[in-house]
Amino acid sequence: MIISCECGIQFEVGKNEIPKEGRNVQCGVCNKVWFQTPYEKIDKNLQGKTSHYFANLFFLLLIIVSFVGIMETFKDDVIYNFPEIEKYYLFIENTSNNFLKEIKYLFSSFGI
Numbered sequence: 001m002i003i004s005c006e007c008g009i010q011f012e013v014g015k016n017e018i019p020k021e022g023r024n025v026q027c028g029v030c031n032k033v034w035f036q037t038p039y040e041k042i043d044k045n046l047q048g049k050t051s052h053y054f055a056n057l058f059f060l061l062l063i064i065v066s067f068v069g070i071m072e073t074f075k076d077d078v079i080y081n082f083p084e085i086e087k088y089y090l091f092i093e094n095t096s097n098n099f100l101k102e103i104k105y106l107f108s109s110f111g112i
């Protein structure tokens, strides 16, 4: 792997020279000492976090869509039993109308 010092010099070191938990290395040009960790470890952690984030976001979206779908299916019953929930339906209607408007605006601004 290649490690680089603040002074801009890069060094080629063997994979076995930097242990998993990292170690101190010293630049042979400017004598600066810093703590070096293997790149692979850092990259894997970052990738794991991002894919987790998108999986969670997708899951959350799925829950919201199913919830809205169920609420739409039982709309009449729900409003009959809980009249105050009509505000929720108005909110959903407004939101989806605005969303559709935004989409239409987006398409028209591209000239489609």
Ligand SMILES: [Zn+2]
Pocket: 005, 006, 007, 008, 009, 027, 028, 029, 030, 031, 032
């Ligand atoms: Zn240096």
